[in-house]
Amino acid sequence: MVSIKDVARDAGVSPQTVSNCINNPDIVKPATRELVAASIKRLKYTPNASARRLRMQRSNTIAIGIAPTSRSQVYDRLLHALVTEADARNIRVTLYKTDSHQDEIRQFAALSAQGDVDAFILTDTAHGDPRINWLNEHRQTFVLFGRPWGLDDMYDPSVPWVDVDGRHGIADMAQYLILHGRKHIGFIGWPGLSGTGNDRRMGWQDVMLGARMATEDELDTLSDTAEDEIFSAQIACTRLLERRPDIDAIICVSDTIATGARLALAAGSGDDGIAVSGFDDTATAESMGLNSIAQPLTESARELMRIIQERLDAGPDLQNGVDDCHVLLPPKIIIR
């Protein structure tokens, strides 16, 4: 690698003069500048990126957290799309390890104090997320992949996000099933208060009530919940079918739960004819022939990068004035 010292030696000037030619050309005599420029060209000198970044006060790097083990194929796929979109904008993607929100905040502090990162992308967002407060208090640029899920902060300009409209996707699936003759459509969701989970359940509920396929009271008997793993889903599916043996389709909140449901049905009466659908269109859904819902990850990555770039260009004082920073993208139903 050619260094600033090599250029200085070649041009017969001091390294400080070369540095001035690059960073403060005004204070260097024109003749000296030309001499140094010729040496830079001859030696093919590339100013060190760390040096250049120091001048620009921009690292051209964004950071995204990654858990110690792969929890979701969707986040892994988003990473691929994100690197492609970032590369097109000459932006680097750096990863940091995250075990918990507190751990992640420690990483924000380190990465931002060192000026290594221009912006953060947050995933796995929840209501009252402490990461959002920290980033806003420390005037860091960020965008969520997922919604903040609070009544008060959903359209707050200081909390930009890109998300996929799960409610819309599940409603599309329910409508498709009804159009194809299914009448008693069950739902298996996640337990507890998950913003994403509740939103997806609403999609099923909207269509079931709207198409008069169920009354308000019936919704409870037609639905059940399971942790996001196969065994828990098998139990939930068996329980649901015992309660409602008339069920002819089951919409699940995830492909993992759909897999468990499919396995429970296969272990039961064999060819049951019950349509099972999941969410995320994973390799498993494809292998098992499950219907699913595909998230538009390339488009999501593009919108995340667009929002980051617009906010960085506006600067810390004006970034909350940037429009169009809450983007809900429609997913696509996949029928097998």
Add this chain to the structure above:
Amino acid sequence: MVSIKDVARDAGVSPQTVSNCINNPDIVKPATRELVAASIKRLKYTPNASARRLRMQRSNTIAIGIAPTSRSQVYDRLLHALVTEADARNIRVTLYKTDSHQDEIRQFAALSAQGDVDAFILTDTAHGDPRINWLNEHRQTFVLFGRPWGLDDMYDPSVPWVDVDGRHGIADMAQYLILHGRKHIGFIGWPGLSGTGNDRRMGWQDVMLGARMATEDELDTLSDTAEDEIFSAQIACTRLLERRPDIDAIICVSDTIATGARLALAAGSGDDGIAVSGFDDTATAESMGLNSIAQPLTESARELMRIIQERLDAGPDLQNGVDDCHVLLPPKIIIR
């Protein structure tokens, strides 16, 4: 963020003096140094990472390529393990986009010319890989996840690698199946000359010949090949069964091919009792109840980081003298 100028103002000295106190303390008077040190402490000034790196000539960053779409759950899982291992050593992981070997070499050139990256991790290695030559010619530190697969370069100290012993894993699986009463064990591999694919096939061949379960001539009728996708694997499995209806187990080179084989069998005689095994222990293998072979990715990540660190510590002139830079790790068979 506190800057060097803030410290200078606070200490009543020039920014250059503050810089000298940090980078060339010898040339500053002790009294001035103490004054500046007190200001640094009072203002909680952290030297900018770009500035610090410039001095250290180390970016504390490693880079790994990532394809535009997720091709393998194994690489995605490795990424998680790698970030965890790197974090423990205070090393950053940055991603770059790669479409082809040539594209990747362009990325090497950019990342190394800018001094942004200390070392590279290469995946998807093949015999005569042009990336390896480029990195060695340009004296860059790197390590392969996968072997170079050349007779001449397998134990070349200038081509360090970490890999998982697929031959060993497949042989373990074949032995397990024979111990559990299987006699006619087929194999579905990849077509063409894949180092990894041939190595895995050798594991099956070793055991079949060693246990006298097949003659050399029989190996061809007991094996077939398929592209790494479900449909191609279904066809190969059907063809294999037509040729050898006595087959009672099929070992596949990947989980994707095992999935295709399982689907072909299910579409045939129903409960066939044929044991199907894959490779990589993906979520799909778990969902479909397939036997598989798990790669030790945490251990792989640890070895990759160890080799990089040892080579960086040795420096460019001595790094090829570092021992223990060819590591073959045993995988684990998973029986379901």
